[in-house]
Amino acid sequence: MVAIDMDGVLRVAATRPGSPKRDLIAAEITYRRDAFPTLHHSEPPWDDNGEYADDEGEEFSRVGVEWVHDLLGRGVDVVWATTWQHHANTYFSPVLGFPDLAVAVVGDGSRFEEPVEWKSAQLSTDPRWEGRALVWVDDDIPPGWGIERNRRPKDRAITLSYRVRSYWLGLTEWDIDVLDAWLTLASTPEGHAELRRRRRAERERL
Numbered sequence: 001m002v003a004i005d006m007d008g009v010l011r012v013a014a015t016r017p018g019s020p021k022r023d024l025i026a027a028e029i030t031y032r033r034d035a036f037p038t039l040h041h042s043e044p045p046w047d048d049n050g051e052y053a054d055d056e057g058e059e060f061s062r063v064g065v066e067w068v069h070d071l072l073g074r075g076v077d078v079v080w081a082t083t084w085q086h087h088a089n090t091y092f093s094p095v096l097g098f099p100d101l102a103v104a105v106v107g108d109g110s111r112f113e114e115p116v117e118w119k120s121a122q123l124s125t126d127p128r129w130e131g132r133a134l135v136w137v138d139d140d141i142p143p144g145w146g147i148e149r150n151r152r153p154k155d156r157a158i159t160l161s162y163r164v165r166s167y168w169l170g171l172t173e174w175d176i177d178v179l180d181a182w183l184t185l186a187s188t189p190e191g192h193a194e195l196r197r198r199r200r201a202e203r204e205r206l
Contacts, residue, residue, distance in 0.1 A: 001134045002071055002183075003081035003104050003123055006088055008139030008167030010064045010096070025060040027095040028053060035090055039108055040083040040115050058095075064171030065096050067179075072099070076183070079104040081123060081136060083115050116145045124150035133158040133186035135179065139167035157199035158192055 004010070012024065033050035036043065044052040071078050079102040080088045089100040105122050112118040116138070123129070123136055124147035134155075136147055146161030160182050164175050185191030 001077045001079065001129055001132050002179075003079050003134065003136045004068065005119075005138040005140075006080070006082040006084050006092060009137055009164055009170050010060050010068070011092065012059055012061055012170040013168050023062045025062050025065055025096070026057050027060065028057050029091050029095060031091065035087060037084055037087050060092075060096060061170035061172070063173050063176060067171060067176050068096075068098060077102070081105050081119050081138065083118075116140050116142065120145050120147050120150070123147045129155075131155065133183075133192070135160040135162055135182060135186070137162050137164065137171070137179065139164050139170075157196040158186055160186075 030051050030053040031044060033043075033046050033052075044054075046052050068078055080086075081104045082088050083105070084092070085106060086103050088103070089098075092098070093100055104126065105119050107118075107122075112121070119136070119138065120141075123134070130152060132155075134147070134151075138161075141161050141163040148156045148159045148161060151159050160179075162175070162179060162182075164171055166172070185195055
C-alpha cells in the first residue's frame with residue numbers, strides 16, 4: 001500500500017528562470033469554487049464564473065507520475081494522502097492518466113492544527129491497512145510525526161514514513177530508488193522477516 005501526497009511530491013513549483021532543467025509534465029487545470037478544498041488551502045482569485053486557471057499552468061514530476069503508473073501496473077494499491085482529498089481525482093488524476101484512486105485522508109480535519117497531524121492520525125489507525133505493508137510518501141513529515149509508532153506493534157516493521165528530499169523538485173529518481181528497494185522487501189514474506197529483523201536491530205541500538 002502506497003499512500004501518496006500531491007503538493008511537493010507529484011505537483012511541484014513552477015520552474016524558475018535560471019533554475020536547473022527538470023523533467024516535468026505540464027498541464028492546464030481549471031479549478032472551480034464549488035469543488036475546492038478550502039481547509040489548508042488558500043483560495044485562488046476566482047473569476048466571475050467561479051473558476052481559476054494558473055496562467056503558467058501546472059507542473060508535475062515526470063518520474064513521480066511514471067512511478068505511480070508503474071506501481072499500479074504491478075498491482076500495488078496506491079491511495080491519496082493529500083489535503084486535496086477526493087478533489088485529487090477531480091483535477092489531477094485525469095491529466096496524469098491515473099484512475100480514480102481511493103482517498104485515505106478524509107473529513108474536514110479541523111481539529112488538527114497541521115495537515116501532517118491529520119494524515120498521520122488517519123493513516124496509522126485505519127483498520128483497512130491492518131496487517132499490510134504501508135509506505136507514506138509526503139514532503140512534510142517532521143521528526144516524530146511518522147506513522148510507524150502508532151500502528152499496531154506487529155505492523156510497525158512493515159511501515160515506512162518517507163519524506164521526499166525536496167518539495168520543490170518532488171519525487172526524484174533517487175527517492176524512487178529508495179522507495180522501490182523498501183517495497184521489494186515489503187512484497188514478500190521473506191522481505192517482511194528482514195524488515196522485522198532490521199527493526200529489532202534498530203531498537204536494540206537505541
